Amino acid sequence: MGSAGRAEGTLSESVPALLSVADAEQLAELRLSAQVRDFIAGGSGAELTRSANRAALDDVYLVPRVMAGVSACDPAAALAGWQAALPVAVAPMAYQRMVHADGEVGLAAACAQAGIPYTAAMLASATVEEIAEAGACTWMQLYWLRDRGLMVELIRRAEAAGCRALVLTVDVPELGRRLRDLRNGFTFPAGIYPANLRGYGKAGEVRPGAPGLSAVAAHTAAIFDPSLTWPDVTWLAGQTSLPLMLKGILDARDAARAADLGVAGIVVSNHGGRQLDGAVPSITALPPIVEAVAGRCQVILDSGVRGGLDVIKAVALGADGALLGRPALWGLAAGGAAGAAVVLRLLAEEFRHAMALAGCPDLAAVRALRTVVRQPAGRLRGRA
């Protein structure tokens, strides 16, 4: 990985000074092709849920405490049994070498430097072994495949590579209709393929897209198994001694059922608005899930997180932590591993700063913060 050295430094010359995560988004937009930009940014359908994630997070207000002695705020958090520098992990995101040549290995190296877990996507463009070598606490994400033997093989490889948890994504029985990719006829750039899936799409085997046909949609339709049900989770848990998390839960009844099965964690997620368009914003779904789970497993918020302020809101509403999605890719696009490291550093600093201003010396104090959720008349009534 050419820029591993750069990732060690402070600000790389190739990464202009960024003051916020939003700056990284702007820079990324300039550096990516329209097709890749749309692949990252896009949601499904009319992108209602994608937008709603942000609106709902913006509608959460914190009630800060004062005179709490915040000269040394401690943001450390246990995530799936591992002590992280802050309550954040990077979300699984496929095909990161499309974003920058440093790809998954570069982003994982940035996570190692930041002291947060990195979730290796099953559909990564580097192998789980290559990713784990970057030295981060690595979690391995799985989709439910028609080929169960391949799933078990991937689990064994993840275990042998030193992964510390498995994350089964449960909200993709089939891929959401991502209109941007369909319009673009999304095609994998040369040399990008699902590196973990031996025999399932080496270069040349994943067919190109065409107007109205996304290569990602076609490939996943061929390999994903929509028959997944709860007993399959029990089967999967029986295949490994690694902690198992379920990603993509929004209903408190599903969360309670997952906790009953003894999973290590639930990721409250609508996949960044890329699956069911019209699904509830994750932050809105969070409080009833926290209540239903009642401490039996960890609860991690995903979808819409754009900075440290969003993370503190999630923890104040009962989450054990949050996943960082698209912003990590913006950092990668802006400057490879070094750009990703800058984004993670900004996030950590924003989180610590928000802790100080909210009067929270530690996460227990964050959890005890009061929140006010703005709900204009007629908006989002009903049970999540």
Ligand SMILES: Cc1cc2nc3c(=O)[nH]c(=O)nc-3n(C[C@H](O)[C@H](O)[C@H](O)COP(=O)(O)O)c2cc1C
């Ligand atoms: C480009 C891209 C690729 C993704 N690939 C995966 C994947 O392979 N597996 C998965 O579980 N989620 C995947 N996701 C969803 C993320 O894990 C996460 O749920 C989402 O990005 C959260 O929304 P946000 O980025 O708006 O915060 C992907 C998201 C993006 C943007």
